[in-house]
Amino acid sequence: MSTDITAGSDADPSVDDLAELQARIEELEAELSEVRDEVENGPKKMVIIATKGTLDMAYPPLILASTAAAFGYDVTVFHTFWGLEILHERKSKNLKLSSVGNPNMPVPNAIAALPGMDRMTTRMMRNKIADNEVASIEELIDVSLESGVDLQACQMTIDLLGYDEDDFYDGVTTGVGAASAFQDMVEADIQLLV
Amino acid sequence: MSTETAAKTVDVKGQNCPMPVIKTKGAFDEVSVGETLEVVATDSGSLSDIKGWAESTAEADLLDQTETTEGGEDVYKHYIKKVE
Numbered sequence: 055m056s057t058d059i060t061a062g063s064d065a066d067p068s069v070d071d072l073a074e075l076q077a078r079i080e081e082l083e084a085e086l087s088e089v090r091d092e093v094e095n096g097p098k099k100m101v102i103i104a105t106k107g108t109l110d111m112a113y114p115p116l117i118l119a120s121t122a123a124a125f126g127y128d129v130t131v132f133h134t135f136w137g138l139e140i141l142h143e144r145k146s147k148n149l150k151l152s153s154v155g156n157p158n159m160p161v162p163n164a165i166a167a168l169p170g171m172d173r174m175t176t177r178m179m180r181n182k183i184a185d186n187e188v189a190s191i192e193e194l195i196d197v198s199l200e201s202g203v204d205l206q207a208c209q210m211t212i213d214l215l216g217y218d219e220d221d222f223y224d225g226v227t228t229g230v231g232a233a234s235a236f237q238d239m240v241e242a243d244i245q246l247l248v
Numbered sequence: 249m250s251t252e253t254a255a256k257t258v259d260v261k262g263q264n265c266p267m268p269v270i271k272t273k274g275a276f277d278e279v280s281v282g283e284t285l286e287v288v289a290t291d292s293g294s295l296s297d298i299k300g301w302a303e304s305t306a307e308a309d310l311l312d313q314t315e316t317t318e319g320g321e322d323v324y325k326h327y328i329k330k331v332e
Contacts, residue, residue: 121269
């Protein structure tokens with residue numbers, strides 16, 4: 055049968071054909087509106103891979119994660135390598151700033167490399183954080199968990215660095231690896247490596 | 249608009265980014281449709297942050313933002329109505 059329904063009379067579609075076509079259109083319309091609804095109204099997703107454990111680099115993932123959660127996003131932060139320090143209950147309270155390798159530091163690298171300099175620059179930074187009423191890392195972890203952010207600790211690096219699951223804050227997800235992080239990233243609207 | 253019409257007030261004075269937005273979202277979850285939330289902040293960044301949050305949040309309508317000085321401190325007040 056010809057697909058050109060405007061052709062000669064013997065190609066006219068039957069009532070059954072039309073009904074079938076109508077049903078198919080309705081089916082597709084329903085499917086389209088479902089997809090459209092999911093794209094427009096479904097929860098958006100953000101995944102951050104946090105790999106750094108210095109005081110300055112601990113802030114951006116937590117600030118973005120808690121903020122995105124306030125915007126209604128489903129958020130996962132996958133902490134790996136030194137990023138694990140952020141979730142480590144004891145170590146997170148004592149994160150340090152590196153005084154070398156940062157040209158914005160007030161001291162030259164040759165002096166910054168001297169013993170005790172990291173401690174000094176960390177203390178200066180902590181004072182600034184307190185003076186400017188910036189939230190502590192612990193507070194940001196609390197609000198992130200309260201707002202439903204999934205803070206994940208990479209199992210391979212937990213084992214590699216010799217940590218125990220109990221070292222991490224209550225509510226932190228352990229037993230996850232690159233595959234689950236990757237799957238989350240595939241589905242996410244925003245993926246960041248920090 | 250006056251504070252009398254706000255059903256709930258959240259005080260985030262002395263708190264800096266990202267706390268004002270996060271506390272706003274938390275308090276906004278607790279107001280009913282038709283009610284207004286008042287947010288009192290000292291973070292000047294809250295003006296653009298809360299505006300941006302309200303714009304991307306379908307159920308939030310930012311009615312007003314005010315800047316005043318209280319006891320030598322700049323205070324930013326935000327009024328957000330829950331519309332759906």
